[in-house]
Amino acid sequence: MSSSIFTPAPQTILKPNQNPLPQIKSSLPNRVSFGKKRTSFSRTRALLSTTKEIVLKDFHQRRALKIISGLQNLDRDNVAAVVTAADKGGATHVDIACDPDLVKLATSLTSLPVCVSAVDAAAFPAAVEAGAVMVEIGNYDSFYEMGLTFSPEQILNLTKETKRILPSVALSVTVPHTLSLPDQVKLAEQLEQEGADIIQTEGGKFSSPSKAGVLGLIEKATPTLAAAYSISRAVRIPVMCSSGLSSVTAPMAITAGASGVGVGSAVNKLNDVVAMIAEVKSIADSLALSTREGNVLREGSLRL
Template structure:
């Protein structure tokens, strides 16, 4: 268990995102900082679009079949992001998650019609990405920060959530509950996030799991922390839970069985060498989720027939 590192958050939610201004991001900010939004008619249009499209963005979660492919919160490599987005589109994913950068958002929406989610721990970075076309924002995908010893406390996450909601009240908002908290604390944080108007809770845990066995046993071991979180949190909140981090085609169906409304997959796809391999991996995971959905439908029909 890591101890929480408390770091100040920008006091002004409308301030422009400046290089090195966010204590969480350090040197990982893109070289071209986001410019502050101008109050133009396009912003109003964007808000209306978000409001009307929110139901569409959440549809796959409500049907318990969402598959979000994640390129990485600190991945600003256009070629890699383009490959991940293409793989998500061609492989049968329902959403794609990229770094919070308006240029990457424009790249993504030129390659797919899937809803684009952007990830960040800086609420001030979200509006520019939303104006560029992102339909969903994610406070989370913290894995890259753990390598530097940075972890996030419940108080910090709640503050980031409130600030994001005040800036973008209509956008679909997902928030990751960190695995560095014990399961009871993860559940309590999820309940508080639901009260703050969060639309989706995302779990994690693959980063802290070190499998002792190879093959299928190792894949199941790798997914155990995030599966446990999905099971516990999904029984405590009414909003959809997305199980992410450390999942594969073997364990993605287990997440749905555990209570998740969808799965998020990152390194299993974005670390592959070429787009063909990425498409194959996404398709494998998508097909495993379809098989699980078909199995449940058959079981439901059999029960109805027996009654």
């Protein structure tokens, strides 16, 4: 990064295994004002770009585990439990509803990267200002329950608008399972062209396996595994496999070509935070993820 664009003062030098996000976040202005001097804007853009690189690091290393509380889940107690479980269980990211107050709650509980999900691009800036470092167009499950689906055109327009508003923030976009597999691949390719950083797959929340036990778990995950396999071979950006995954099938997602997995109802539907932590840890162990301290910058130090 050119020092003529961004020269921090003083330098931030991180110790081995130290999470850089709190230091970077503390350097960001509380409010991004586009009417200020160009130097201030350049500094903000540079800081956001550096944050983006760190947020995407686990995806590029094919070891990301994102725990999802739910796009329309505004229950503070449940969200707090999910965030705590992600933090203590060994996840690399946590995904919550696009609500600034929930973002502030999450960032008070963890230093993991906080992603917010929405289907309204205009909702993202306030959440980013509150501390979110990644945005997700997707996690459509709650809309399917209401009989609503999303067309490729709608998702492409949402992606373009989000990139226009937040060009330097990490962007993940979910490809709906309601599309045929060839259409999912086509949409993923278009999303990559529009600047998406991650493609997330899904497989249908309400799939009903005909088998019990391990065979049922594999059957339930088959649609999202198939999407991850096909899409990962069509795009160059990381693919996150989500929906219907477990400790049995999460490793299969990585083998299929995914760079990470997203887990929602397997964790957020549990009634006890201890059980949530145990479930996250089980999935993290299945992916051979280490403890949280080892998840971030294990190679010495980072100079910004």
